[in-house]
Amino acid sequence: MGTVSAPKQDRSRATRQRLLEAAVECLAEHGWAGSTVSVVAERAGVSRGAAQHHFRTREDLFTAAVEYVAEQRLTALRNALVPVQLISGPARTYGAVQELVGLFTGPLFRAALQLWIAATNEEQLRARVTDLETRVGREVHRMAVELLGADERRPGVRETVQGFLDMARGLGLANLLTDDSARRERVVAHWEGVLRELLERPTS
């Protein structure tokens, strides 16, 4: 580190971040087939050489990109924890459900989905994406438990939370080709009540 000046380090970090953001946008809009290091470099306003200095391969770039945005979304979810935890009763479940469903309907989910599909067809990508998803999935589950104030020691509560996250993932998929928000709102409003009832139910 000794020879690298602080402003130079900052510039390098900023370049890296621009590349990651451009990569996620590119993947969400054009899919794996239309996403190359060159296309991303141009979108980020970075030379191809500079891009390759940061990411040696296409797989490196896109795995890092999805990880970066996943981290951003997890941070946003973590920040939502405090205000949601301060409220209680129906309003808390409402806030938690909105945050969780929102995770699966934004541009991150679209980008992640493109990467999953690419990973089913590209052996090189598969192991990395699987690792990333295991990590993100575990963290999303942990935060869902906290947001909902769910007590997983009680029988069935773990499966209640997991099934609800599966539903949120399915709602995200239903939003892929058309705007599904009107239907989604009705489904979510109904299941939010079911979820609250299941989590508050006295242990039998």
Place this chain on the structure above:
Amino acid sequence: MGTVSAPKQDRSRATRQRLLEAAVECLAEHGWAGSTVSVVAERAGVSRGAAQHHFRTREDLFTAAVEYVAEQRLTALRNALVPVQLISGPARTYGAVQELVGLFTGPLFRAALQLWIAATNEEQLRARVTDLETRVGREVHRMAVELLGADERRPGVRETVQGFLDMARGLGLANLLTDDSARRERVVAHWEGVLRELLERPTS
């Protein structure tokens, strides 16, 4: 029709069917980027010219292929209706839930998913896939209502069924990169009980 002999028609129909089956396998295994009319023709043991006689474009072939398998799965679901409707109580819900979740975890779902993702990036494919999905979605919902013996005139029942189908879709997605069957079985067993309770609940 007058000049075409019956055996020739049969052969033509058999060729078309082989092409459709090969197209679905190809799409599920290699994704859109790796799926061309030539690759499918070779897999089906049909000449490229014969394949193009049946399907003018790549979009024609793959939309027809997904429609064909969707129709097959809907037929299987229709056939499952009668035995499931003959049973009642918990065993009926169990049978219905297994049939419905199975729809989203087989090779058809994988092929359909590849087509959806391709459709987000290919304008030509988008309108057709959207139409197909609207039609299939409506039919799956209608059959889910029948399989589960759900009374949609009661408030909330429509949203109960829709949310459950979203969960099944999310479970299918979770099975894309890794074998998720152990976790899925636990989640499904739990939610099957919830679903039964929601559908049997007396109107308040």
